[in-house]
Amino acid sequence: MIERLARLGYASKAVIYLIVGSLALTAAFNRGGRVTDTSGALRVILTKPFGQTILIVLSVGLCGYAVWRFLDAFLDPDRHGTSAGGLVERIGNVIRASVYGALGIEAFRLSRGLRGSTGRETEMWTARIMDWPLGVWIVGLVGLMIVAYGLFQIVRALKSRVGGSLDMTPVPSHLRPMLINISRFGIGARGIVIVVLGSFLVRAALQHNPRTAAGTRETMLEVANAFDGRWMLLGLGAGLIAYAVDQALHAGCRRIRPVI
DSSP: OHHHHHHHHHHHHHHHHHHHHHHHHHHHTTSSOOOOOHHHHHHHHHTSTTHHHHHHHHHHHHHHHHHHHHHHHHHOTTOOTTSHHHHHHHHHHHHHHHHHHHHHHHHHHHHTTOOOOOSOHHHHHHHHHHTSTTHHHHHHHHHHHHHHHHHHHHHHHHTTOOSTTBOOTTSOTTTHHHHHHHHHHHHHHHHHHHHHHHHHHHHHHHHTOGGGOOOHHHHHHHHHHHSOHHHHHHHHHHHHHHHHHHHHHHHHHBOOOOOO
16 A cells, blocks of 8 residues: 555656646746746646646645655665665655655645645744744754755766666666666756755854745746856756656656565
């Protein structure tokens, strides 16, 4: 059961990142697209035929994926261990479980006609946490953890450490190298977005200003504007589409060991 939910979760992520990347590409080419995040992708789906039904399926997949990632982090069936790299991977699993679990809940709320995110959740939660005792330190530490995870993903892509958890036997042999390279590009591009997103949290902590925190959409815009906006946005859009390919590949080929 958990394995099926995990695979549905990977497929759900593939759909969502395909939409986010495609919209970024069309925006770069001035074809009516817009830079959005995963929550924005859910709203796009809602406007399409059978949108509510699709959102319910995505909600089940994303929440199931979150449960699997939590179990994966704490029970460690993939044997990441307690080395520095292993702990980063397991902490990353907790972060992924939290993010995609919340996204799954949002998909369900939107399917029921309830209010979704406003796009300012990162700023809102950063402000709330900063009001806690040692809240500024917590925000800074979380930001550093996110940066570390993003860097880990970039290094993983650069060192060709992609595909180790995949059983590629169902894929024709002549397609495997191409798909692995597409996955590397996608993981690296998403890693850049994650690093910048985490650095914004660190900046918010250093400046004691939650308004300098940013979500995925603002992060993509910041990265694009820091360089040649159109071409950087084009690269990010292509990278997120490549990441969608990676997630689709995981949906069919990921080795998922029993966790309970």
